[in-house]
Amino acid sequence: MADKVPDVKLNNGQLMPVLGYxxxxxxxxxxxxxxxxxxxxIGYRHIxxxxxxxxxxxxxEAVEGKIKDGAIKRSDLFITSKLWNTYHDPEWVEFALKKSLKALRTDYLDLYLMHWPFAVDSDDKESFLFEEGLRPSKIKLLDTWRAMEELVLKGLVKSIGLSNFNAEQVGRILNDKNxxxxxxxxxxEIHPYFTNAExxxxxxxxxxxxxxxxxLAKGGEEIxxxxxxxxxxDPTIVKIAKRHGKTPAQVVLRWGIDxxxxxxxxxxxxxxxxxxxxIFDFSLTPEEVKEINGLNRNYKCITHLMFKDYPEFPFTWLI
Ligand SMILES: NC(=O)c1ccc[n+]([C@@H]2O[C@H](COP(=O)([O-])OP(=O)(O)OC[C@H]3O[C@@H](n4cnc5c(N)ncnc54)[C@H](OP(=O)(O)O)[C@@H]3O)[C@@H](O)[C@H]2O)c1
Structure with missing residues (x-):
């Protein structure tokens, strides 16, 4: 078993373990x-x-306890959290981050993501997906990004990033002249039934x-x-797993690494x-990776179609 997960270097030089929890x-x-x-x-350092x-x-609580026990230092960990959709207003972004910092008992995050590209307005900012009273917000994606940038400039987070953004939305952020x-x-979302190749x-x-x-393609099953x-x-996954003396879950995860x-x-x-x-003591052959790529059936676990009419809903091809 690997005692350390390999890191990937992010575009600002920061290192992130390739496997998180x-x-x-x-x-x-x-x-x-x-x-x-x-x-x-066990050795996970990315949360x-x-x-x-x-x-x-x-x-x-768990992290603070492990640090107090001397098992780890804060700097050993890579902690990611995410800005919820009701907090996209630039006036609220730092507030939302600070709430997360307080709950996590840390004074910085390694990575803070915009959880979704669409902004939601609600009288109750803690509203979750299926609750009533949600409406589209007029806040523009790039305005939220400016407030995210401030968090890095103030040293509250090391890096910022995106989640559930489609290619056009990623490109719009990257190509913004400001x-x-x-x-x-x-x-x-990525798994063998939704390879998300493009x-x-x-x-x-x-x-x-x-x-x-x-x-593992099990997202949202419980809710x-x-x-x-x-x-x-899947017979293809089971066959490859047997060949490597690994479990199907390990093959599905290793396919992502490869x-x-x-x-x-x-x-x-x-x-x-x-x-x-x-999953770091074996790898798949290029042919095996290709074979698993071929299992794609564009099956998405997480659709959030209730937001399909919101500006910036990312999965337009699902509508
Ligand atoms: N950015 C986003 O919008 C977004 C959306 C969804 C998820 N996420 C992140 O991604 C993480 C993982 O996604 P997910 O939780 O949706 O789904 P997942 O990791 O694909 O699947 C989790 C499910 O798989 C089971 N499982 C885990 N390891 C297994 C194994 N070796 N063999 C068989 N079953 C196994 C778990 O069961 P048990 O727990 O019962 O063992 C759980 O029911 C989330 O926890 C969250 O941090 C982000």
Missing amino acids: GTWNFFKENQVRDALRVAID DTASVYKTEPEIG LRVKPVVNQV LVDYCQKVGVVVTAYSP TEQKPPDTLT RGYTLVPKSVTPSRIKENFE
């Missing part, structure tokens, strides 16, 4: 705190969260590191009760947290 969809008290302690003991996951306070701070990452190619070409969310097609029993991007799988189960970490 996802923290969405933890439902029981202390679950994410205890699972993250296990993950840190992916978001204010809307409501996991930041328990992550803060750009002061480049996005380093675009975090988007967006991955585009981001790699323009120097924006891609992070795959829902890399939407939808049952996505199961990549882990395509050149970073990943943030989530698990609450200690044996799976360990299993997902053990």
Whole structure:
């Protein structure tokens, strides 16, 4: 087992471990705190969260405890959080970040992402996706980006980036003539049934590191009760897994590494947290990567179609 996950260099020189630990969809008290302690003991150093996951306070508790125990230093960790859609107004961006910092018990973030490109207006800024009273906001994407840049300039975050942005939206930020701070990452859904090849190619070409969310194609299963097609029993994945003496999940994750991007799988189960970490002692052949690419069926776990009429809804091809 690798004792350290390899790093990727971001376009500002900062290093990010290519494998992170996802923290969405933890439902029981202390679950994410205890699972993250296990993950840190195994060797995960990159933590992916978001204010809307409501996991930041328990992550803060676990991280603070591990630092106090002397197991890690804050500087060993790469912590990402995300600006929620109701906080896009430039007046609110720093406020939202500071809330995350406080919950995470840290004075800086390694990476802060705009969670979605569309802005949502709501009387209750903590409103989540399925709640009533949400309406499109008039705030422009580039105005929010200017406020994100301020966070880097003030030293509150090391890097800023994007999530769920399509290629046109990534390009609009990069090509803005007033750009002061480049996005380093675009975090988007990628797995064998949604290979997202064009967006991955585009981001790699323009120097924006891609992070795959829902890399096991199980995103949102717990909240939407939808049952996505199961990549882990796919005969092609099972065949390749047997060939390497690895599990299907390890093959699906390694495929992402071999395509050149970073990943943030989530698990609450200690044996799976360990299993997902053990992907650095083998690699797939180019033919195997190609074979898995061929499984694409444009199946998206996370659609957020309830926002399809909002300006900047990114998945226009789904409508
Ligand atoms: N930027 C965004 O908009 C966005 C959207 C979605 C997700 N994310 C991030 O990406 C992370 C991962 O995505 P996700 O949680 O949606 O989906 P995922 O990582 O594809 O799947 C998580 C599910 O897979 C199961 N699992 C984990 N490892 C497994 C293994 N080795 N074998 C079999 N099953 C396994 C987990 O079960 P158990 O937990 O029961 O073990 C959980 O039900 C999130 O936690 C979040 O940090 C970001």
